[in-house]
Amino acid sequence: MTASPSAPPGWTVWSLRAFATAHLAGVLGQAALAGLFVTGDVDLLAWHRNNAGFTHSLLYLQLVAAILLWRPGRGPLWPALASLGLVVAETMQVVLGQFRVLALHFPLGMAVFGLSAVFTAWTWYAYRRSAA
Known part of the structure; x- marks a missing residue:
């Protein structure tokens, strides 16, 4: 996945990198908030919901x-x-969470995290010479 001779303009690559990285940070925050919520800090459910929207x-x-x-x-x-x-x-993750279908919400959340991490890593790997 290296840059092609006609690589996209740097601003498009950097925009995608920035939003993918910010999204991944939000997904990581969701996992942390969920983990803290299930340990008994029920106030973090509102944080988890708000962070989901963001x-x-x-x-x-x-x-x-x-x-x-x-x-x-x-x-x-x-x-x-x-x-x-x-x-x-x-x-689907948001809807499952709203309806408290945790048997699907938890594994889908892990899948979203994994796919987001792979996608974000790709944004930093691809075009690294042309957009740097």
């Missing part, structure tokens, strides 16, 4: 950045599709 908003910004990487940036389409897939998964 993190989900960051994911939509990541999607916009991925679309801009593709068009007009001439980059690959798959980051936009992967971001859209994360939007769908994270939307």
